Amino acid sequence: MPTSILGPYFRTIVTVSVIAAALVFSFTYARNGVYVEIQPLFEWMETTWFGYVGKTWGAAFATIQAGHLIGLAVLGGCVLVSDGRLLGVVLTDVPHRIVVDRADAVFRWALATLLVTGVFMACGVAMKIYYLPVYWYKMLGLACGILFHYYVRRPLVAHELGAINPIVLKMTAIASILVWFLVAATGRWIGFSG
Amino acid sequence: MSELIYNFAVWVDDTPWSAMLHESYYMYNWVESTHVLTLMISLGMLFLIDLRMLGWAFPDVPASKIADRLNIPMMVGFTVMFITGILLFYAVPVRSVQSVWFRIKMVLLVGCAINAYLFHKRMNESVSSWDNEAKAPQRIRNGAMLSLGFWTVVVICGRFIAYDWFDCDYPQSAFIEFVAGCVDGQTRF
Numbered sequence: 001m002p003t004s005i006l007g008p009y010f011r012t013i014v015t016v017s018v019i020a021a022a023l024v025f026s027f028t029y030a031r032n033g034v035y036v037e038i039q040p041l042f043e044w045m046e047t048t049w050f051g052y053v054g055k056t057w058g059a060a061f062a063t064i065q066a067g068h069l070i071g072l073a074v075l076g077g078c079v080l081v082s083d084g085r086l087l088g089v090v091l092t093d094v095p096h097r098i099v100v101d102r103a104d105a106v107f108r109w110a111l112a113t114l115l116v117t118g119v120f121m122a123c124g125v126a127m128k129i130y131y132l133p134v135y136w137y138k139m140l141g142l143a144c145g146i147l148f149h150y151y152v153r154r155p156l157v158a159h160e161l162g163a164i165n166p167i168v169l170k171m172t173a174i175a176s177i178l179v180w181f182l183v184a185a186t187g188r189w190i191g192f193s194g
Numbered sequence: 195m196s197e198l199i200y201n202f203a204v205w206v207d208d209t210p211w212s213a214m215l216h217e218s219y220y221m222y223n224w225v226e227s228t229h230v231l232t233l234m235i236s237l238g239m240l241f242l243i244d245l246r247m248l249g250w251a252f253p254d255v256p257a258s259k260i261a262d263r264l265n266i267p268m269m270v271g272f273t274v275m276f277i278t279g280i281l282l283f284y285a286v287p288v289r290s291v292q293s294v295w296f297r298i299k300m301v302l303l304v305g306c307a308i309n310a311y312l313f314h315k316r317m318n319e320s321v322s323s324w325d326n327e328a329k330a331p332q333r334i335r336n337g338a339m340l341s342l343g344f345w346t347v348v349v350i351c352g353r354f355i356a357y358d359w360f361d362c363d364y365p366q367s368a369f370i371e372f373v374a375g376c377v378d379g380q381t382r383f
Contacts, residue, residue, distance in 0.1 A: 058357055066350040069233060070241075073349075076234020077242045080267065091263045094255050102252045106245065184234060188227045 015151040019144050026140050045126035054124020064120050071113030072184055078107040079180045083173035086157070096161045104154070111146070134193050138186035145179045196375035203287040204382060215285040222285055229278035236271030237345060239264040247338035249329035256325045261317065288382045294360045294374045299351035306344045313337035 025031055045051055054061045082103035084090030091099050122129060129135040153176055156164065206212055215221060245251035246260045283290050290296045317334055324331055330338070360366060362376035363383040370376075 058359070059354075062353045062357060063350055066346070066353045069230070069349050069353070070237070070346060073233040073237035074241050075238075077238020080235060080238060081242060081264070084267075090267065091255075091259070093263075094259060098252075098255060102255065106242070106251045181231075181234075184231055185227065188230055192223050 011155055012152050015147050019147055022140060022143060026136065039130065042126040042130040045123045048123050050120045050123035051126060054120060061121065061124050064117050068114060068117040068121060071110050071117060072187070075107060075110035075114060076180065076184065078103045078110060079177060082107070083176045086161075086169050086173035096157075100157050100161075107149075129190065132190060132193050134186055134189045138183060138190060141179065141183040141186055145183050148176065148179055197377050199291050199375060200288070200377045200380060203291040206284060206287040207382065212284050212287065215281065225278050225281045225285070229275055229282060232271050232274045232278070233349075234271075235267055236275050237349070239268035239271065240345065241342065243268070244338040244341050247330040247334050253328035257317075257327075257330055258321045258325050261314075289361070290355070292362045292374050292376060292383075293355050294370065295351040295354040295357075297373065297375070299348055299355070302344055302348050302351065306341065306348065309337060309340050309344060313341065 046055070054064075081090055082100050085092070085094070085096055085099040085103075153172055156168070156172055161169065215225070242251055243261050243264055246253075246255070246257055252260055313334070316337065317330075320331065320334075329335065358364070360370050360374055361383065362371070362374055362380065366374070366376065
């Protein structure tokens with residue numbers, strides 16, 4: 001029976017294609033039209049209640065930043081534990097499946113915290129970050145991280161882990177750690193820019 | 195006491211490496227970034243241990259396993275944070291010792307250490323009787339909640355250090371001047 005040329009890797013190939021297209025879009029002149037179009041959105045963000053609070057009360061902004069850091073710490077912990085298990089360096093005496101699934105449950109909450117606090121922070125300094133290249137690198141990294149996590153890593157580890165090529169599993173774990181580290185590092189770099 | 199601390203900070207500030215680290219844009223930022231990003235290892239592991247005790251994470255993994263196995267990466271993370279924290283202090287000593295937030299953070303870190311000691315002591319004494327239960331006993335859960343609370347405030351204080359609301363070179367109330375340890379006639383900020 002004829003099978004699809006993409007075979008079982010259809011979703012992975014589509015996701016990688018989307019990420020590649022996003023990268024090409026971001027690093028060529030193709031983005032210029034969209035960049036100008038979305039400027040009013042960032043101007044509007046500063047006028048929202050979040051933007052008003054973020055700009056008016058430094059303490060509120062800093063407290064939300066701290067919440068963002070705590071979300072980052074928990075997300076990082078989940079990634080390191082889950083991917084560390086796939087690499088065979090953490091919790092090696094607990095089955096893969098339990099570690100990966102339980103870490104994923106906490107990961108979801110940590111990601112939600114990061115997104116909510118991140119939107120609040122973005123509203124407070126919307127026009128500043130609009131002009132910061134490193135902010136866009138972070139958003140690109142974040143989009144890649146979320147796509148990679150939900151459309152590559154998660155479907156892959158949903159299979160019986162013993163049946164997956166160990167090299168593929170380890171490469172996925174390393175890619176996951178690197179992409180989230182990139183998101184965190186570019187986020188930190190926003191603080192040093194502008 | 196405040197004068198003694200201030201003089202010590204001025205002495206540290208006068209060492210050539212302190213000025214070099216402070217003035218080096220890339221080196222200072224590398225140290226600060228490492229301090230912040232290591233949160234993912236140190237606090238990431240610590241929060242997972244605390245959440246396990248509260249029954250909110252890894253409820254079907256024995257508590258002792260989570261605590262034992264995540265302890266090593268957590269300690270590696272805290273060691274890096276401690277070293278980079280010392281370097282950050284070394285780069286900006288005078289302002290740091292007179293920051294209200296830095297002082298609160300240091301007191302809370304002592305609180306965290308005492309809580310961690312008591313938490314591990316109580317856990318080691320009783321873990322065999324509840325190791326496989328989703329939630330730890332109440333007093334262990336109290337320790338985990340305290341740990342989460344203390345570290346959350348430590349992170350908030352760490353973030354607040356960057357702001358100059360209560361710096362000694364601005365007019366402050368007598369209370370803030372006392373808590374921050376502002377010294378009469380000080381020449382450096």
